[in-house]
Amino acid sequence: MSFYHAYSLAFAWHAMSIPFTIAAMSTELVQRQFGMHVQNYVASADHAQGERLERMLALLPFAPEWRVLDVATGGGHTALAVAPFVREVVAGDVTIEMLVAARRFIQSHGVSNVTFEQAEAGSLPFVNGAFDLVTCRLAAHHFLQAAQFVCESARVLKPGGWFALIDNVTPPDSLAAQHINAFEKLRDPSHVWEYAASDWEAFCLAAGLTLRHVEHHHKSLDFEPWCDRMSVPALVRRQLRVLLWHAPAAAREALNPQFSSDPFTGPVTFTFGELLLIAQRPPASA
Numbered sequence: 001m002s003f004y005h006a007y008s009l010a011f012a013w014h015a016m017s018i019p020f021t022i023a024a025m026s027t028e029l030v031q032r033q034f035g036m037h038v039q040n041y042v043a044s045a046d047h048a049q050g051e052r053l054e055r056m057l058a059l060l061p062f063a064p065e066w067r068v069l070d071v072a073t074g075g076g077h078t079a080l081a082v083a084p085f086v087r088e089v090v091a092g093d094v095t096i097e098m099l100v101a102a103r104r105f106i107q108s109h110g111v112s113n114v115t116f117e118q119a120e121a122g123s124l125p126f127v128n129g130a131f132d133l134v135t136c137r138l139a140a141h142h143f144l145q146a147a148q149f150v151c152e153s154a155r156v157l158k159p160g161g162w163f164a165l166i167d168n169v170t171p172p173d174s175l176a177a178q179h180i181n182a183f184e185k186l187r188d189p190s191h192v193w194e195y196a197a198s199d200w201e202a203f204c205l206a207a208g209l210t211l212r213h214v215e216h217h218h219k220s221l222d223f224e225p226w227c228d229r230m231s232v233p234a235l236v237r238r239q240l241r242v243l244l245w246h247a248p249a250a251a252r253e254a255l256n257p258q259f260s261s262d263p264f265t266g267p268v269t270f271t272f273g274e275l276l277l278i279a280q281r282p283p284a285s286a
């Protein structure tokens with residue numbers, strides 16, 4: 001086994017063994033991690049642009065009277081994009097600093113039909129049937145209780161209401177999934193678990209939602225800006241590069257790392273799988 005192979009395995013195991021306990025994956029960890037990097041997410045080009053966001057908007061049958069909940073709104077990019085199509089958007093997030101920044105960001109665009117509420121995805125503080133649409137983009141891999149989040153979304157939807165999810169996904173291969181999750185968690189300790197698309201489909205079915213549309217995409221990321229967003233220290237960046245360089249075959253195929261020169265100092269791009277899933281709570285008469 002080469003030095004770098006041993007090195008990468010050691011760090012993969014280290015990252016995986018950062019205890020996946022309730023304590024380590026706590027809400028406080030998310031709040032601390034995102035609370036410290038609020039402006040990076042508001043300013044993030046990856047979050048502001050989002051082809052999938054445009055696609056999601058095109059697929060949903062918006063009506064002007066709709067009330068929408070955007071779960072884990074982060075910098076508020078999804079709430080801002082949805083707001084022109086509906087009566088009201090409630091932007092929820094567990095991190096107060098994020099809500100403050102999202103409000104400033106959305107109000108700076110002259111948008112006034114978005115309200116802001118602290119809301120944890122696994123225990124949404126809203127009555128049954130309060131919304132016509134629940135959205136959640138690029139956040140669910142932080143949720144301790146992903147299946148419970150889908151159940152909560154179904155509960156707060158009106159009969160006939162819509163659920164729209166965009167999130168990073170892993171390939172079905174278990175080793176690839178573990179490697180990619182180790183890679184993500186090493187970069188961001190508040191990362192919990194990135195699921196496969198089939199897991200999300202199963203969560204929706206278990207929550208009583210009907211799948212209406214599922215799309216699989218790949219998005220290319222520049223390694224350094226991805227690390228910058230979470231202020232990743234230089235040593236950890238090297239460890240992450242090792243995990244890319246020595247990824248097991250199925251993970252390497254999914255991550256598709258492209259090293260332009262020296263793998264430990266030069267520019268790197270890699271790919272994440274991304275899922276766009278739209279489901280519907282059955283109408284009352286169904």
Ligand SMILES: C[S@@+](CC[C@H](N)C(=O)[O-])C[C@H]1O[C@@H](n2cnc3c(N)ncnc32)[C@H](O)[C@@H]1O
Pocket residue numbers: 030031034041047048071072073074075076077078079092093094095098119120121122136137138139142143144
């Ligand atoms: C990457 S940002 C979300 C990006 C945003 N949805 C968008 O479309 O641009 C992730 C957000 O998830 C929030 N978050 C993480 N875990 C959460 C949870 N269990 N409940 C609610 N929000 C959570 C974080 O506070 C953070 O603001």
